[in-house]
Amino acid sequence: MATMLTWKNKRRVVLGITGGIAAYKGPEILRALQRAGCEVEVVLTEGAESFVSPMVLSTLAGRRTWTQDDFLSQEKGWEIPHINLADWAELVIIAPCTAETLARLVQGRGESLLDATVLATKAPVLLFPAMNSHMLEHPATVRNIKEARAMSYTVVDPDEGSLACGYEGKGRLPAPSVIVEEAWRALSPRKDFAGVSVLVTAGPTWEFIDPVRFISNPSSGKMGFALARTAWYRGADVTLVSGPVSLPTPHGITYCPVKSAMDMYKAVIEKMDFAKIIIKSAAVSDYRAASIEMEKMKREGKDTLTLNLVQNPDIAAEVGARKSPDQILVGFAAESSHLVEHAKEKMLRKNLDLIVANDITATDAGFAVDTNRVKIIKKAGDWHELVGTKEEVAWGVLNTVSEMCQKEENR
Known part of the structure; x- marks a missing residue:
């Protein structure tokens, strides 16, 4: 759609x-x-x-x-x-x-x-x-x-x-x-998030190996920034925790820049209790170096390099385990195959209330482009597709979140 x-x-x-x-x-x-x-x-x-x-x-x-x-x-x-x-x-x-x-x-x-x-x-x-x-x-x-x-x-x-x-x-x-x-x-024609606290994560993380090298991914942060900006248009009090990006700091939003997955983990855990809605759209590195070299590594005499990596905390899973019943947790899944099946499994495993899945092999979706093509999947298993600019997709994602909030209020 x-x-x-x-x-x-x-x-x-x-x-x-x-x-x-x-x-x-x-x-x-x-x-x-x-x-x-x-x-x-x-x-x-x-x-x-x-x-x-x-x-x-x-x-x-x-x-x-x-x-x-x-x-x-x-x-x-x-x-x-x-x-x-x-x-x-x-x-x-x-x-x-x-x-x-x-x-x-x-x-x-x-x-x-x-x-x-x-x-x-x-x-x-x-x-x-x-x-x-x-x-x-x-x-x-x-x-x-x-x-x-x-x-x-x-x-x-x-x-x-x-x-x-x-x-x-x-x-x-x-x-x-x-x-x-x-x-x-x-x-903005909708002010359905007036007074609601929203926490959004965006961008990549940098996991340093030495002072000049790091493990990361191509995330531009555009989707997360669009979600934060759109929530603010609709009246929300927004906090945006973002990894390193080249985007301008958004107006009207509490901005918390971080670098590593551990930095993002600490920021999110510190701020999550104050948020009604938490949207995890950051592309967080799954692994980090077990130790960081204090000086730049030299390649002389080395045909290969072996890195010892350890897992980073799973921020979405940790938030899913800690969140209260009245909090809504939205996750993102960037997949290259079996999009809906993998996203549903991730939603269940991390106790998400909603998941937004996109195919990273599509040319009009995913990293570093201005458009997106996503499937919004609910806990009940039903889903619908959104196609458009990342701001248009953000508006559609928040429409679904708003419907969930209204159902919570009517219970």
């Missing part, structure tokens, strides 16, 4: 840009939203026009940029742009959101086109405060952020770093990629 993430197609976003120095990043944010497949209407406050050109934004957007002059003007005011924009929007993003704009939104004022649009919309609203760190820490700003959250606005904390004013501290506008990720979380 093919999966499609249709909920990400052509989402309608109003991007509000206010009068802070970070407004110069507006074109980057606009382009990032467009690359993600969104349709974007841009609204500038009067102050924002001092930092970024409406013509630049209109050229990039391929449509007019709305300014304060459009609000109550003879030419455009009769079109009631704030109502039309509010009704059109599926999401409103204000980035950057200045202290002044934040205060006006909390007070419910509608003097500007952007303020009035927010007042009139039923769409979720994302606020990205960006300002001098002292302004951010001022009691009035702290209070306004608290009140905005109480009014169901999502307020995303700013980053720390070098500020335009020369300060070092909190107040930077997050990267456009972060803004897009927050947009997807706000637009």
Whole structure:
């Protein structure tokens, strides 16, 4: 069965840009939203026009940029742009959101086109405060952020770093990629994991033989990262334990990087009691060197090399033995033959509640590719197939996990 993430197609976003120095990043944010497949209407406050050109934004957007002059003007005011924009929007993003704009939104004022649009919309609203760190820490700003959250606005904390004013501290506008990720979380059609703690493992492990050589496998971590990100979109509090990968650290997720199987074992056992759902998608090395050479081994005079290997802990089996009745454990099986039979045996042996099996000989599945073809097998023995990108497969896997959670709650 093919999966499609249709909920990400052509989402309608109003991007509000206010009068802070970070407004110069507006074109980057606009382009990032467009690359993600969104349709974007841009609204500038009067102050924002001092930092970024409406013509630049209109050229990039391929449509007019709305300014304060459009609000109550003879030419455009009769079109009631704030109502039309509010009704059109599926999401409103204000980035950057200045202290002044934040205060006006909390007070419910509608003097500007952007303020009035927010007042009139039923769409979720994302606020990205960006300002001098002292302004951010001022009691009035702290209070306004608290009140905005109480009014169901999502307020995303700013980053720390070098500020335009020369300060070092909190107040930077997050990267456009972060803004897009927050947009997807706000637009996700399912929030079935809201407040649920999810623990995901991903990637390979490195089992060192000497300081420069190790035993590993080709796992890229893409499947595990997709599962972690998708669970976060759907409201979960996610912890991701990952072996060495080249993927960027995912936003919004507690990230725990490890190297060896023993490192991963310790991290998972330490964190498992706090998780309702545990998804073991890492490709953990079954064996490690019995001893690690402290210096690089030389090959001179050696036609062969014999390694003494010992078994690593079976993390999934250990979690399966320790888990409580209300925890759900999902395992992965990468097989080269007899896919369903081997996966079912693994599920029984490790006390898994669900197993996701993929054929590593398939060209569109398995290690280091962006697509996957898996069979999701339940304890009862029934299974179904999912085909698609790893994010699409992750969505389908979590649909099955969600159904299991609902059955648990209804018991």
